[in-house]
Amino acid sequence: MQTTLQNIGVDKCGQCGKLFISPAYVCGACGSEEFRTEQIPGRGTIYTHTTIRVAPEAFRDQVPYPMAVVELAHGLRLTARMVLKKEETMEIGHAVGCLRQDEAGYWFGIL
Amino acid sequence: MIVMRSVSIIGVGTTNFGILEGMTIKKLASSACNRAILDAKLDRGNIQAFFLGNYIGGILEGQETLAPIVACEIGLQKNVACTKVEGACCSAGIALRQGYLLIASGVYDFVLVGGVEKMSGASTAKNTEALAAGMDKDMEGYTGLTFPGYFGLVANRHMYEYGTTIEQIGMVSVKNRKNAVKNPRARFRKEVTLEEVLHSRLVTDPLKLFDCCPIADGAAAAVLCPTEMARSFSDKPIEILGSGHGLGHSTSYAMEGPSCTATVFAAKEAFQMAKIQPSDVDVAEIHDCFTIAEIVDSEDIGFFERGKGGPAVEEGLTQVNGRIPINTSGGLLSKGHPVGATGLGQVYEIVRQLRGEHENQVQNAEIGLAMNLGASGLVSTVTILRGVH
Numbered sequence: 001m002q003t004t005l006q007n008i009g010v011d012k013c014g015q016c017g018k019l020f021i022s023p024a025y026v027c028g029a030c031g032s033e034e035f036r037t038e039q040i041p042g043r044g045t046i047y048t049h050t051t052i053r054v055a056p057e058a059f060r061d062q063v064p065y066p067m068a069v070v071e072l073a074h075g076l077r078l079t080a081r082m083v084l085k086k087e088e089t090m091e092i093g094h095a096v097g098c099l100r101q102d103e104a105g106y107w108f109g110i111l
Numbered sequence: 112m113i114v115m116r117s118v119s120i121i122g123v124g125t126t127n128f129g130i131l132e133g134m135t136i137k138k139l140a141s142s143a144c145n146r147a148i149l150d151a152k153l154d155r156g157n158i159q160a161f162f163l164g165n166y167i168g169g170i171l172e173g174q175e176t177l178a179p180i181v182a183c184e185i186g187l188q189k190n191v192a193c194t195k196v197e198g199a200c201c202s203a204g205i206a207l208r209q210g211y212l213l214i215a216s217g218v219y220d221f222v223l224v225g226g227v228e229k230m231s232g233a234s235t236a237k238n239t240e241a242l243a244a245g246m247d248k249d250m251e252g253y254t255g256l257t258f259p260g261y262f263g264l265v266a267n268r269h270m271y272e273y274g275t276t277i278e279q280i281g282m283v284s285v286k287n288r289k290n291a292v293k294n295p296r297a298r299f300r301k302e303v304t305l306e307e308v309l310h311s312r313l314v315t316d317p318l319k320l321f322d323c324c325p326i327a328d329g330a331a332a333a334v335l336c337p338t339e340m341a342r343s344f345s346d347k348p349i350e351i352l353g354s355g356h357g358l359g360h361s362t363s364y365a366m367e368g369p370s371c372t373a374t375v376f377a378a379k380e381a382f383q384m385a386k387i388q389p390s391d392v393d394v395a396e397i398h399d400c401f402t403i404a405e406i407v408d409s410e411d412i413g414f415f416e417r418g419k420g421g422p423a424v425e426e427g428l429t430q431v432n433g434r435i436p437i438n439t440s441g442g443l444l445s446k447g448h449p450v451g452a453t454g455l456g457q458v459y460e461i462v463r464q465l466r467g468e469h470e471n472q473v474q475n476a477e478i479g480l481a482m483n484l485g486a487s488g489l490v491s492t493v494t495i496l497r498g499v500h
Contacts, residue, residue: 050263056240059255077364
């Protein structure tokens, strides 16, 4: 894939350093409410996946849409919308990268 | 947990589950609660507290504050503490547990617990949207993931980790639909074949239409009292041996494998209280909102080892005459899933089994288990019941 991969801004606890998918409000590990953004590479693998074919009203015009749980470096995981080319299918373990982020969250593609 | 005294169910009531035109949410709840009180042969003036589970009545029906509204309708006294309980599809399981705890701890002697949902007045899209209100909006609600989608994620991971087959998953639907043929309370009472399940249309890969429970209107209720008083009311009181309530994950990406820690902890707590093992259970109603969920639940509770839930269905171990009969009522897949009522709908079915009155009676069933799951693995209750023969 030629597209430049996006980094992902995660929330790092200002006290104990634990990383969270943003937004984090309270660090459940140490109780701190101070976080700073840290950029981590938007690369990972598919942990699991599905394709939504019956959607809530706000998403009805988008079906069917593929989604995946992506496991990033540091072991963090997130839920992502997937952008698949015609011939592409999702398999657990596939390498994926972050293409962009918008109001629907993170959009990933297969590498 | 220190339990000060034993608690029993002395009465149960339910409506049918299905498309119940003309039945408002208030009418459904009032009817089920009234039937439970009549079944208990209890003067309703004795009831001291009322917990009513409901999930999306506010969104779909515009009706909130249901517990005191229903209490007024069914003639409870003005000193009765009325509380609506919400924990997504686990709302009624939690309502039952609240009543149980308050009697076990000695605060009350007589508690009415119920659950209700009215879903058929809204479109599938509106229902899907309302159900999605139980997802974490800040983290995942905006992505377009749905509850069915979550179980699609779980199914693919379960198949990947354990080699569970799509046929084994589909067999859950075949089994439960077969069980429902005899159950007049179920929405769907027609058998389906495995081929029909496998060839039904995809809803959220790899799950198809017949892997998904239908929506339903419905309500169910139970009356609880201390076991030492139960015999004064019921010839067949059902003792609550154990009750667990666990916390799982608030986002799908936090799942610890194709499992739900909420159920693992709820089951552990309930079995410790009951001082029995999963192998001691004679009959179970567990949360089959999707076919894969029943397989995962059966492993989380401990009926089968991790990864063995699929083969267990294939081998017939969960059939009515199997080693551990699961969802002899037809389950949510057949009865329908009135989300706020389901937990007590399951208890209703188990009580009938333990009284020896079920349409799919398991011979000599003495110990029963009901397991109710809320949201995408977020909350779970497990209740262990014992009939006295």
